[in-house]
Amino acid sequence: MDPSAVVTPPYVAGPFVLAPFRALMMAARRIGDPASARAFARPYSGVPERLDQWEDRGQLSRDEGPALYLHEYTAGGITVRGLVGVLDVSRRATTRAERAIYPHEGIHPTQADELADRMAQMELNPAPILLVHHGRPETRELLRQVRSGSPLREFTDRAGQQHRVWAVRDPDLQAVLAEQLAGTRALIADGHHRYSAYLRLARRAPGSVGGGLAMLVDQDDTPLFLGAIHRLLVGSRVEDVRAAAEHVGLRFEHLSPGAAVDALAPGTLVVTDGSSWATLQVPVTPDRLAIEVLHEDVVPALPRGPQRIGYHHSAEDVLAHAGASSGTAVLVPAPAVDSVLRIVADDRLLPQKATSFQPKPSVGVLIRQLHDG
Missing domain, CATH: 3.30.1760 (Conserved hypothetical protein from pyrococcus furiosus pfu- 392566-001, domain 2)
Structure with a gap:
C-alpha cells in the first residue's frame, strides 16, 4: 500500500460506552506550559519513568480511584463541557445501523501505526479525542446536577484556559449515564488518527487495553465552534x-x-x-x-x-x-455541523482538513494510563 494513501477508519459498533478510569492530572502550573511537552517527548519508552518522577515532585497527581469526569473549559470566550472516559472500541460495525462513531475524514495508515506505537511505549493516552453529538435532555439535566457539586479541580492554566473538573464516582449514577448514552451516535471532531491508533492497539492485544480516552461534547449544550x-x-x-x-x-x-x-x-x-x-x-x-x-x-x-x-x-x-x-x-x-453529520451518515467522508473544531482543551488536565484502569 502506498504509505501516503488515505483510507477510511473502521467504524465502531454500538452500544456507545465510556468507561471509568483513574486519571493522571498534571499540576495546574504545568498545564498550558509549552515546556510540559517534554513529559511526552522521545524516547517514548522513558515516559512512564519520567511521569513517576513528576509525581514524586508534585508536578503530577493520580486520582484516588476510577471515575468518569465532567470537564468544563473556557477559552477565547467559548465554554465547552464534555464527559471524559475510556471509549470502548472493541466491536466493529458491519452495517450502517450498528455504527456508534463516525469519522468524517480519512487517515494515513502509517501515521496511525506510529501513534499506536507511541502510545504503547508511553503506556498512556496523553489527551482525549473529541467527539460531538446531539445529547438527550435528561442527560444534560443529570450532568447539571453533577455540576451543582464541588469540582474535583478548578483552576486557570498557563495558556489562560479556565478549567473545572468533576469526578462521577457513584456506580448508580454511572449506570444511568451508561444507559442514556448507549444509543449515542458521535462524530469525531478531533483525533481521527488517535482514534485509529486506539483501534490498532485493541487489535494487537485484545482485551488488554480496552479502548482510548475520549471526551463526549453535547453540541446542543456547549457547542464547539466549527471553523473553516x-x-x-x-x-x-x-x-x-x-x-x-x-x-x-x-x-x-x-x-x-x-x-x-x-x-x-x-x-x-x-x-x-x-x-x-x-x-x-x-x-x-x-x-x-x-x-x-x-x-x-x-x-x-x-x-x-x-x-x-x-x-x-x-x-x-x-x-x-x-x-x-x-x-x-x-x-x-465554515461548514455546518448538521451538514457534516448528514454526509457521514450517508457513508461519505470529507476531504482532508475540511473542519476545524475549536477550542481544544489544554493537554494534561486528564491523562489515562493504559494499564491502570
Missing part, C-alpha cells in the same frame, strides 16, 4: 482556477478585494493571489459542501498544479502566503 480551514494551491494561478471553473461550468467573477471577501458564503469561495481577487460560485446542498466541490470538481480541472495544497486555519495566514509565484489562496466557508 482555507487552502493554498501552490503552483496554481488565479487564472488556472478561472479556467477550471469554466471547464466545469461554474461562475467565476473578478471583484475588488473588499467585495470578494464580503461575498464569502456557503456557496461562494474567494480566490486570490494577493493582487487579483475573484469569487467562485459553487453548487451546494445540505448534503454537499463547498469544500467538496473545490476538491472533487475544481482542483482536478486545473490546467496547472497544484504542486501541493497548503492548509491554513485563518484567512490572514493563508493570505500572507499567497502570491503570483507562491500560490493561490482559496477562502472557504
Whole structure:
C-alpha cells in the first residue's frame, strides 16, 4: 500500500460506552506550559519513568480511584463541557445501523501505526479525542446536577484556559449515564488518527487495553465552534482556477478585494493571489459542501498544479502566503455541523482538513494510563 494513501477508519459498533478510569492530572502550573511537552517527548519508552518522577515532585497527581469526569473549559470566550472516559472500541460495525462513531475524514495508515506505537511505549493516552453529538435532555439535566457539586479541580492554566473538573464516582449514577448514552451516535471532531491508533492497539492485544480516552461534547449544550480551514494551491494561478471553473461550468467573477471577501458564503469561495481577487460560485446542498466541490470538481480541472495544497486555519495566514509565484489562496466557508453529520451518515467522508473544531482543551488536565484502569 502506498504509505501516503488515505483510507477510511473502521467504524465502531454500538452500544456507545465510556468507561471509568483513574486519571493522571498534571499540576495546574504545568498545564498550558509549552515546556510540559517534554513529559511526552522521545524516547517514548522513558515516559512512564519520567511521569513517576513528576509525581514524586508534585508536578503530577493520580486520582484516588476510577471515575468518569465532567470537564468544563473556557477559552477565547467559548465554554465547552464534555464527559471524559475510556471509549470502548472493541466491536466493529458491519452495517450502517450498528455504527456508534463516525469519522468524517480519512487517515494515513502509517501515521496511525506510529501513534499506536507511541502510545504503547508511553503506556498512556496523553489527551482525549473529541467527539460531538446531539445529547438527550435528561442527560444534560443529570450532568447539571453533577455540576451543582464541588469540582474535583478548578483552576486557570498557563495558556489562560479556565478549567473545572468533576469526578462521577457513584456506580448508580454511572449506570444511568451508561444507559442514556448507549444509543449515542458521535462524530469525531478531533483525533481521527488517535482514534485509529486506539483501534490498532485493541487489535494487537485484545482485551488488554480496552479502548482510548475520549471526551463526549453535547453540541446542543456547549457547542464547539466549527471553523473553516482555507487552502493554498501552490503552483496554481488565479487564472488556472478561472479556467477550471469554466471547464466545469461554474461562475467565476473578478471583484475588488473588499467585495470578494464580503461575498464569502456557503456557496461562494474567494480566490486570490494577493493582487487579483475573484469569487467562485459553487453548487451546494445540505448534503454537499463547498469544500467538496473545490476538491472533487475544481482542483482536478486545473490546467496547472497544484504542486501541493497548503492548509491554513485563518484567512490572514493563508493570505500572507499567497502570491503570483507562491500560490493561490482559496477562502472557504465554515461548514455546518448538521451538514457534516448528514454526509457521514450517508457513508461519505470529507476531504482532508475540511473542519476545524475549536477550542481544544489544554493537554494534561486528564491523562489515562493504559494499564491502570
